[in-house]
Amino acid sequence: MEERTEIESLGEFGLIEYLTRNIEIQNAGTILGVGDDGAVIDHFGKQTVISTDMLVEGIHFDFMYTPLKHLGYKSVVVNLSDIYAMGAIPTHITVSIAFSNRLSVEALNEFYEGVYAACEKYNVDLIGGDTSSSQKGFVISVTAIGEVTPMQFIKRSTAQKGDLLCVSGDLGAAFLGLTLLEREKQIYLENPNIQPDLEEETYIIGRQLKPEARHDILGFLLHHKITPTSMMDVSDGLSSEAIHICKQSNLGCVIYEEKIPIAEKAREAAFKFGLDPTACALSGGEDYELLFTIKQEDYDKITASEEISVIGYMTDISEGTHIITKQGNKHKLQAQGWNAFKQ
Template sequence: MADQARTDVNTLGEFGLIEHLTKNFKTRQKTTILGVGDDAAIIDTGGPEQLVVSTDMLVEGIHFDFAYTPLKHLGYKSVSVNVSDICAMNARPQQITVSIAISNRFSVEALDEFYEGVRAACDKYGVDLIGGDTTSSLKGLIISVTAIGRAPAERITRRSTAKVGDIICVTGHLGSAYLGLQLLEREKEVYLANPDMQPEMKEENKELYAAILRPEARTDMVDLFAKNNIIPTAMIDVSDGLASEIFHICKASGVGAILEEGNIPIKQEAQLQALEFNMDPVTVALSGGEDYELLFTIDPKDLEKVRFLPNIYISGEIVAKEDGVKLHTVGGNIHPVRAQGWEHFGE
């Protein structure tokens, strides 16, 4: 019998693999408004509001390293990253389920610490833990969280509805999480080389550590949009880097984009740390990942509303598809942007 062809999953990447595996699935239920392909699925409730549902996994050795990740922070982050997907649909999170697979090296006390973080995040975001599952793992810890949110049907925002002429905006700052990770990895290497050395956790870097270990979902932005009567024309959360996310919006919406280098928000401490690592701060913001800020587009008529809102940065414009995705540099040059975000499969 002839050998079957074997395709390595790395050739497709995370989103390419999802697209490949689900391409032959059709929606059968009238209540399924949107299935695979966005930050969350949309389900009709028969009323004025719709449900949005998202699931994410965190795997030890891929998404977190216990060499520098406290269990309480991990519990908090597990909730935050899923709540972020609900925010990316312009919806408010309401419930979560948490499932874990654990190896025999985890004690009840260790799991208590993890769930303390889960509870802290539930308190922060006002969500209820309504279920989950536990099972055994032969190696390490695997976490799967499902988040459920709700929003009026007319306010739910997808990736696929950006239009030419829309303004590109970003909440908060980018690049901090990636640089926090680099600092932690550096300290890990020092420790492995000499276990007697104490980690050098500088006070001026505490925000960079917090960005990677205990990120916050932007539920405040969903409230801010509602208060100011703004409905983004498209939106996604920045989990894999600004470049990767703008490509997702452009692909889903059939458009291109121009990002303004000078308007990509990066905190000063992140810029200084990037330079210390001999990295370009803008490249870190474009490709770093795990910031969990919101990248969204607005109709030009809402520009004056957005311009004076706190923690929102106007960073570019949606253009025609044939113009591609470009970066307009401070020096006046225009370069193609590469979607080189984080990939969660092996190197």
């Protein structure tokens, strides 16, 4: 039997002290971290970028197939992705959680191990947060803080007609990982004696349970002196995000299906499930890749990265948003991304 410590035996302050006992400060700008009424940070003349995300059990994650350490890691990464999408460098996070008494101190400690693993990987300091009891389920709220050279942040609304539309990495794999995990969960619920066989599908499962934020892409853009004209991260599927950039920049776009990057493992999994890989990339979500526009003259520089695909271009608003299929047919791009309010 694993040891189980009830949370109430520590009390709120005791719990916070326990979970934050091993924090190591990594940024010179962290003047005051956990332990006072507020944290103090100094960004040395940079501007501050702030983003918050909430993850709710039963809506954003399921404990039947989500290890607590992975959940802690992912909770941080999805927020850091938003900071990178602004062209900024994340430096600090706060983590607030609400939990019921079915979770033990050991379980929360495992969650925080994932949080600290992400902090270490991305060189970010955890500087505060809050804990509360919850009548039902586990709720996580993370705020990420980043820094950027004054007025160098990148918005969604500043793309220009004729700009190239680019995306990092590959798309659709996280949705396929979720599809597989949900399918295995149903099989298990119907027959608990059947053990899931997930060996073949480590890539798509990893993309769902342990995503990474694309700080490397930001580094590449800086190194090659490429300034995106607009940028955002892909959390709700390519079609939704492309339409966001179009709406906010008052433009249309054309995307070429054959240019959308889809990993071979994801393609194979899609066919296995009887799904269209392109539909998974367009509507799946949770890939946390960067979608951005660049000036046409930066095309040669962009091709130096195998991690970036040019998938289309921005048009006049009167031309609408379209995808051109591999067969050469033109279809209106539909925003069918994941919706947290669907019950």
